[in-house]
Amino acid sequence: MSLTLQNISIAYGSKKILSDITLDAIKPGTLVALLGKNGAGKSTLIKGLAGLKSYQGEASLDGVELANMTQHQRLKSIGYVPQTLPQGSSLLAYEVVKSVVTLQGESTFKEQTIEDVFERLKISHLALWPMHKLSGGQRQMISLAQAIVRKPKLYLLDEPTSALDLNWQMQVLKAIREEVSSQNAIAILISHDINLALRYSDQVVLLNQGQILAEGPPKESLTVDHLAQAYNVNARIESCSKGHPIILIDNAL
Numbered sequence: 001m002s003l004t005l006q007n008i009s010i011a012y013g014s015k016k017i018l019s020d021i022t023l024d025a026i027k028p029g030t031l032v033a034l035l036g037k038n039g040a041g042k043s044t045l046i047k048g049l050a051g052l053k054s055y056q057g058e059a060s061l062d063g064v065e066l067a068n069m070t071q072h073q074r075l076k077s078i079g080y081v082p083q084t085l086p087q088g089s090s091l092l093a094y095e096v097v098k099s100v101v102t103l104q105g106e107s108t109f110k111e112q113t114i115e116d117v118f119e120r121l122k123i124s125h126l127a128l129w130p131m132h133k134l135s136g137g138q139r140q141m142i143s144l145a146q147a148i149v150r151k152p153k154l155y156l157l158d159e160p161t162s163a164l165d166l167n168w169q170m171q172v173l174k175a176i177r178e179e180v181s182s183q184n185a186i187a188i189l190i191s192h193d194i195n196l197a198l199r200y201s202d203q204v205v206l207l208n209q210g211q212i213l214a215e216g217p218p219k220e221s222l223t224v225d226h227l228a229q230a231y232n233v234n235a236r237i238e239s240c241s242k243g244h245p246i247i248l249i250d251n252a253l
Helices: 042-050 071-077 094-106 111-120 136-148 166-182 193-202 222-233
Strands: 001-010 014-027 030-035 054-061 077-080 153-159 186-191 201-208 211-216 233-239 245-251
Touching: 001 042, 001 211, 014 042, 014 211, 030 042, 030 166, 030 193, 042 077, 042 153, 071 077, 094 111, 094 136, 111 136, 111 233, 136 166, 136 233, 153 166, 166 193, 186 193, 193 245, 201 222, 211 233, 222 233
Parallel strands: 030 186, 030 201, 077 153, 153 186
Antiparallel strands: 001 014, 001 054, 201 211, 233 245
């Protein structure tokens, strides 16, 4: 299994947002950090792959063109976590997560699977809470649980930690990292916290003005020049005591 993108272009009306996005085959077990400033096209690319925005070009998962997938195939293969939080309804958090399994039509699904996901995300105490009583961060955790419970081949995660404090950000990225590794899945993660994303990612795709500026392992793709072009900042790249790259911003250009 692999994910391949060839010449992906997306436009809103006459305005082209993404142009000729091409990536070498992304292998199973890979977590990709999709980086770039606001307006670079990150969310647009995720929405295109999730089937929410039409695109030109080719995008295939395990040899199947994403644009040609049926709704059932998409539910089984893709776990999409949008920026928008789940609505604060009267449904219990457990019911909201179970609903995606019902839509998927899994007749042999075990309730224990949902409980296991809640436990891994450390949100078991929220299972019987109605959604309208949960905070934004807690609802974001439920949205992630909806994706993980289906064990998709491809995770598309649009800032899944934006409403979370630092502790929960770490918990979420650790959980995503473990799911990608244990399920041999692929994840594309958008994050504005570059240092946190780099800690858990295998590969970086850096967008600038709707095109790929750099791609590859974090230490190779994120250079001082690339950061200046993509974010308009003067930056330094150092390493912590554990060898993780750390981006230090000196000033804006």
